[in-house]
Amino acid sequence: MESKNLDAIKKEIEKAVKDLTYVSETDSLFSLVCVQKETGVSIPRIVKKLSRSATGKVNKEQIASFFENLTTERSWHNEEKRKQTERYRKLQELLNNNLSDLMCYKIGRVKIEIFILGVYNDHILGVRTEAVET
Numbered sequence: 001m002e003s004k005n006l007d008a009i010k011k012e013i014e015k016a017v018k019d020l021t022y023v024s025e026t027d028s029l030f031s032l033v034c035v036q037k038e039t040g041v042s043i044p045r046i047v048k049k050l051s052r053s054a055t056g057k058v059n060k061e062q063i064a065s066f067f068e069n070l071t072t073e074r075s076w077h078n079e080e081k082r083k084q085t086e087r088y089r090k091l092q093e094l095l096n097n098n099l100s101d102l103m104c105y106k107i108g109r110v111k112i113e114i115f116i117l118g119v120y121n122d123h124i125l126g127v128r129t130e131a132v133e134t
Contacts (some may be wrong), residue, residue, distance in 0.1 A: 009098050010034055016091045017127055022098060022114070024131035030091075033117060035124050046124055047105045047115050066104040067092045070100045074097070076096065091127075099125055110134055 002088055004012075009092025010032060017030035035046060044058035052111060070088040077085065107113050117126035 004098065006034075006120065006123060006125075009125065013091075013125070013127060015085070016094050020057060020087055020091070020111060022129040024100075024133055026130070026132040028130040030127045030129045033115060033124070033126050033128050034066075035118075037119065037122050038122050043101070043103065043124060044105060047117070050115065050128070051107050051113050053068055053111065053113075056109065061104040061106060063092065063096065063102050063104055063116065066114075072119060095126060100112055103124075 005119060014032050017032070019025045020030050022030065033050065035050070038046075044060070047058045069090060071085055073082055073085050085124060095116060095118060099120050102116070102118035105115040105117060107115075110132060112131045113128060114131060115128045117124050119125070
């Protein structure tokens with residue numbers, strides 16, 4: 001795992017997600033998440049605190065599963081979709097190379113908040129977005 005200072009990795013993540021859209025029944029942009037890691041507080045509990053409106057159980061998903069469809073190029077993809085697929089690959093690589101205990105956390109039923117978070121030194125770092133699934 002690479003060692004960079006916190007500000008540098010935050011800037012890299014912000015650059016990677018700038019104008020990157022997660023497509024579901026609504027399109028949502030990604031945003032940076034960075035919070036101080038609290039001793040004895042689990043990441044799912046942090047996700048509940050960070051959640052804007054969703055309630056319920058926090059579900060975990062492996063990063064590879066979350067990114068699988070987003071990073072797979074299809075024969076029917078146009079140039080714009082291919083570029084977006086490449087951006088997702090780069091985001092996944094950036095997060096994998098810099099964060100430990102990386103996981104995707106989802107909370108909510110129809111309006112789902114998605115957090116891709118890992119540990120960076122004494123911080124929980126990653127990105128969040130939203131999806132609508134009916």
